[in-house]
Amino acid sequence: MLYLIAVSRNAAYVHGAIYWNNNIDLPSHTILPMPALSPTMNQGNIVKWRKEEGDKIEVGDVICEIETDKATLEFESLEEGFLAKILAPEGSKDVHVGQPIAITVEDLDDIQNVPATVSTGLEAREEKTMESDVQDQGKKQKTGFSRISPSAKLLIVTHGLDVSLLRSTGPRHTLLKGDVLAAIKSGSASSRTSDSPQQGISGSPMSKSVPTGTSSSESSAHLHPPEKQEDLPNSQIRKVIAKRLLESKQNIPHLYLSSDVILDPVLAFRKDLKEQRGVQVSVNDIIVKAVALALRSVPEANAYWNDERGEPALCESIDISIAVATEKGLMTPIVRDADKKTLSAISLEIKELAAKARTGKLAPGEYQGGTFSISNLGMFPVDQFCAIINPPQACILAVGRGNKVVECTVGSDGTEKPGIATKMSLTLSADHRVFDGSVGGRFLAALTLNFNEVQRLLL
Incomplete structure (x- = not known):
């Protein structure tokens, strides 16, 4: 509400x-x-x-x-x-x-x-658009379109098509790439000779026809559009996600650090909590708690880049953003003060936040802010991946699935013996402006310690 x-x-x-x-x-x-x-x-x-x-x-x-x-x-x-x-x-x-x-x-x-x-006020804009369409009608009657996309122009020049035979389906009589591809497939636009003028196309960077030795059918065989296609409307959420992630990759220098952790102590700890204490938590709940305690041990990793001052700044609290996939896009509800909460409290809160995210009922205070993000694809056949930082945060941890591997262990007699272990890959994406590899390395070391000594998570 x-x-x-x-x-x-x-x-x-x-x-x-x-x-x-x-x-x-x-x-x-x-x-x-x-x-x-x-x-x-x-x-x-x-x-x-x-x-x-x-x-x-x-x-x-x-x-x-x-x-x-x-x-x-x-x-x-x-x-x-x-x-x-x-x-x-x-x-x-x-x-x-x-x-x-x-x-x-x-x-x-x-x-x-x-x-x-x-x-x-919208009607005035619509009337102006209609007037513009009427003014463009003269050009449309000559060529079948009044505007042309760059990709469509390139195809016309490459295949030497007669533009007067092309018809547009784009908004405001715009000739689209799909229109040209459809004409190539149907053969409705005959090829011009190599020395004929390029009617209706000015400023084209290419004036040569298809290179000799390459037939038009060969060069366009891979350009055939699908017989049926459907445009999927973008939600407001997906539009913002696309914009912010593009800005993140363009403006933030991403530093990637990877490490494998043994998951068996966590699995045994989770089983013990359920059987002996009646507490049921997921592996993701344990990861959230382990990350929060690692950030407490290495506070330099719990930071962000302050654009106004042009320098990094430490966060006062440890608020973990959890990536949740929804039909409308990726949402990141926040578990605030995660380092101070018990595993059972974190588990209950994540369930409630995820349910709200999937139904679009998150309140602004439940998804705005956050100091560190976790993206877990362990439920899919994904061994390892690199996540994109969610600005203004400086870090996001990508979690892969657990895999059975052969691991050598040291026995009581001091000799190494092969055994089966469950390994999980962690990849940290960090803003290199905020901290360097040494800080990221110390954070991963603290996180690995929390996985090895899981009893620390009860403190």
């Missing part, structure tokens, strides 16, 4: 984005804009309206559900009234923060005095 105060009372517009007929005598009303539900949110999607036009709204009632860049949150009312007009219908995508989404009135009789049609 999220309580918001984001209204403009008795106003004719919000941020210049809503317009009324000046001749209409407006009732007392409140305009609800799209709220900023997280620090990184600049737009959102209207998932579902819980109230319909004409419904009574009480304090605390959920008006609608909004998908943000992190989760789907409920918009609750802090005032009484009636929902007079829904400006952003259910299913509206990419509604910018501050854009009006609804109008409420104080009295039920005032609903009939609210205009049936309201301009929200």
